[in-house]
Amino acid sequence: MSIFIQNITAVNADGIQKNVDILIEGERITEMGMGLARNAARVIDGAGLTAFPGFLEMHCHLRDPGLVHKEDIVTGTRAAAAGGYTAVCCMPNTKPVTDSAEVVRYIIEKAKKSGFAEVLPVAAVTRGMRGEELTDFAGLLKAGAVAFSDDGMPVAEDEIILAAMRRAKELHALLMLHEEDLAKRGNGVVHDGENARKAGIAGIPRAIEETMTARDIFYAEKLGVPIHICHVSTAGSVELVRRAKANGVPVTCETGPHYFSITDEKILDRNPNAKVNPPLREKEDMLAVRQGIADGTIDVIATDHAPHSEEEKAREIEDAPFGMIGFETALPLTVTNLLCPGIIGLTDIARLLSKRPHELLGIAGGELKKNVCADITICDTNEKFVYNKDMIASKAKNSPFLGMELRGRVCYTIRKGKFTYDRQAD
Ligand SMILES: NC(=O)N[C@@H](CC(=O)O)C(=O)O
Ligand SMILES: [Zn+2]
Numbered sequence: 001m002s003i004f005i006q007n008i009t010a011v012n013a014d015g016i017q018k019n020v021d022i023l024i025e026g027e028r029i030t031e032m033g034m035g036l037a038r039n040a041a042r043v044i045d046g047a048g049l050t051a052f053p054g055f056l057e058m059h060c061h062l063r064d065p066g067l068v069h070k071e072d073i074v075t076g077t078r079a080a081a082a083g084g085y086t087a088v089c090c091m092p093n094t095k096p097v098t099d100s101a102e103v104v105r106y107i108i109e110k111a112k113k114s115g116f117a118e119v120l121p122v123a124a125v126t127r128g129m130r131g132e133e134l135t136d137f138a139g140l141l142k143a144g145a146v147a148f149s150d151d152g153m154p155v156a157e158d159e160i161i162l163a164a165m166r167r168a169k170e171l172h173a174l175l176m177l178h179e180e181d182l183a184k185r186g187n188g189v190v191h192d193g194e195n196a197r198k199a200g201i202a203g204i205p206r207a208i209e210e211t212m213t214a215r216d217i218f219y220a221e222k223l224g225v226p227i228h229i230c231h232v233s234t235a236g237s238v239e240l241v242r243r244a245k246a247n248g249v250p251v252t253c254e255t256g257p258h259y260f261s262i263t264d265e266k267i268l269d270r271n272p273n274a275k276v277n278p279p280l281r282e283k284e285d286m287l288a289v290r291q292g293i294a295d296g297t298i299d300v301i302a303t304d305h306a307p308h309s310e311e312e313k314a315r316e317i318e319d320a321p322f323g324m325i326g327f328e329t330a331l332p333l334t335v336t337n338l339l340c341p342g343i344i345g346l347t348d349i350a351r352l353l354s355k356r357p358h359e360l361l362g363i364a365g366g367e368l369k370k371n372v373c374a375d376i377t378i379c380d381t382n383e384k385f386v387y388n389k390d391m392i393a394s395k396a397k398n399s400p401f402l403g404m405e406l407r408g409r410v411c412y413t414i415r416k417g418k419f420t421y422d423r424q425a426d
């Protein structure tokens with residue numbers, strides 16, 4: 001099928017082209033420029049809309065295999081496509097853990113057959129994510145893993161993280177690190193601050209994230225190995241990464257939309273949907289995260305989409321699992337809380353949600369131009385809407401943003417020249 005997108009604002013990380021036409025034939029963008037001849041099976045009027053290179057999610061949980069009461073590859077990628085994502089990296093805390101070539105192949109094959117986005121599996125660093133023995137990095141890469149992480153758990157032992165870094169360096173593989181000193185977390189469930197005390201909920205201090213972040217930056221510098229820090233949430237973590245980058249340490253990092261949009265005030269009413277790990281922090285942290293995004297300290301916005309069933313999230317906040325869904329609110333929260341207040345511009349959205357994730361993973365894409373694969377996210381950055389449950393494509397509904405008015409919506413997602421999301425047709 002051919003698609004003609006007429007008169008749209010096309011945004012790349014390095015610039016904006018207004019009033020351009022984009023012709024898609026087969027899987028590729030075959031023409032891009034002003035005043036092209038309109039000749040295609042499907043025509044999209046792009047007036048007032050913005051086209052970005054397809055978003056790449058670096059960090060999400062699809063829960064498949066084994067935890068499909070929360071989400072599966074079909075529902076998860078459907079939600080990803082509705083959020084503008086053409087590709088997603090899924091974390092290995094599945095059942096069984098994604099620590100073997102068989103599970104990696106299962107994920108890739110199921111996604112190919114029935115998914116709405118490219119799925120790029122992240123394999124476990126240690127067998128069973130138990131933090132004891134390294135997995136077969138070479139075999140997992142060969143099977144199609146794109147990076148390594150024990151996300152959900154830190155790699156606690158120094159000898160093990162050092163061995164993982166040495167192996168990653170040999171194989172040019174990326175380590176994505178969940179930074180948390182579990183031994184010290186105790187029974188904490190929300191950020192350790194005034195609001196936790198008011199609500200009478202046990203807290204998780206910032207230091208639990210920051211000490212592990214500092215340890216891993218220290219080792220990455222010593223060994224000269226690139227590491228990527230997952231879900232940075234505190235002002236201190238942002239500062240650690242900023243200083244490390246200034247000193248030439250090969251460290252990159254991501255944050256989630258919730259860390260630049262809301263604070264731990266959201267837990268005052270004990271809402272289990274506001275329980276996430278690392279926890280929602282205080283205003284000064286939220287502002288530091290925004291600043292880190294603006295000055296390039298934070299490379300990537302990754303949602304950490306972490307679906308849980310309604311039954312699991314109906315428990316008391318102490319007993320409900322950590323995590324919130326994120327695909328379908330990522331662009332709206334970015335537009336509402338970063339673009340509208342002028343903290344970032346449109347080109348930064350292309351960089352944070354597409355270009356940088358492609359670069360960090362060493363995957364082609366992240367650019368809109370002639371002759372590249374037609375992975376395109378088309379948005380209305382002015383549309384306002386109230387986010388409600390009926391809109392959610394994910395199997396899970398655990399979002400703290402329900403009922404909020406947001407600005408910026410995905411209209412269409414095109415992957416390899418085919419619509420994977422079309423709001424008009426929904
Ligand atoms: N972020 C979360 O609160 N939960 C994640 C695990 C993780 O990302 O650490 C999950 O798998 O549910
Ligand atoms: Zn994590």
Ligand SMILES: [Zn+2]
Nearest residue numbers: 091151152304
């Ligand atoms: Zn995660």
